[in-house]
Amino acid sequence: MQTHNFTATYQEGIVSAVDINTHKVRCKIPALDDLETAWLHYPVPNAGGNQFYCLPDVGELVALLLDARGEGGCVLGAIYNQQDPVPVANGEMFMLKFKNGTTISHNRATGDVVIDAVGTVLIKSPSLITLDCPDTKTTGNLLVEGSLTYMQGMTGNGGKGGATAVINGTLKTKGGDITADDISLKNHVHTEQGDGNDTSSAK
Template sequence: MNTQLTELLRRLRNLIRIGVITQVDTTRGMCRVMTGNLETDWLHWLTSRAGSSRTWWAPSIDEQVLLLSLGGDLTTAFILPAIFSDEFPAPSASPEAVCIAFPDGAVMEYEPQTSTLTVTGIKTAMITASASVHVTAPEITCVAGNQITLDTPTVICTHHLTTGSLEVRKNGTMRGNIVHVGGEFSSNGVVVDSHRHHGVRSGDSTSGVPIS
């Protein structure tokens, strides 16, 4: 009777335990956990989705987790991430924000109090779509330290375009009225709006070539 009671108490204590990750096998999606003086065998961790839609976020070494043991048997336990600890404290103190902090220093956060989505600390961002990408806002600012490349057969600007300078390297066509104000308008070394010609005569004579 005492043996049965001892076993029952042991299983009750093992139903829910706190531990820290000691090893991670990302190929199998399994971890080992140190709980008290005991290190578990390889166990699966729980994820938010594992069907036709799946999520992947492997626990990290020394991350604090819960062990949920079926019937109190640690060999059948599942790992439930995660619990903040002194080593890995909460990345935000906002009561409403969703914040993800990565080990390389990158942070993704949405703060409802200011309706602001921020992504910082990343090196590269890639979006690949098979049909289209739409970005809509009253004002959009793109800042590049070196250059912005538009690699496409056609670039369409439907309204006014303001540019600090412009260089056209291949063929092009201008349609409609063009107004030039200030500065010089030069074509092949000839200032169009102020150049002169040789051999100008009255009547139906043809003037000479422009004087550059």
């Protein structure tokens, strides 16, 4: 005698409610006269030591797996549709696109990784962050709140409508020299112009 009904049904539903504390959703099923489901699990890749948290929006189209009575089940995943089309049409792309416009993408063909954020980006570590590449480029202003140490010299070009470099405070050099227009600070000379006259410009 069969005591359990192991049959299940596939349905497509529209998210009607989201529980941010349990990571569950309720859905209305258009094919069943907008019947609303019970709270269904929204599965994630990991929920133990490693955890993942990402809930769908209300109104999102999802695939459902329901038990025989339609009371229990889970969401299999979201479905692209006319209201929510694919964010990119490229078989080489991996992309995360958020509602606010932020995207994280990787192009397998080019190897490029792009993080395009609409807000502040914070990378935080209690010890060390290493950028291991031949060249690093920043297109805007750069503020260093701690000490700046460089090992292979420093090169700069003229500023926009101002000095190339402005330093407020003491400047010290040890074992080297400061040169301006080929004139050495330590080794420049002045030519005497006669008693009572100013010396010549530095040479």
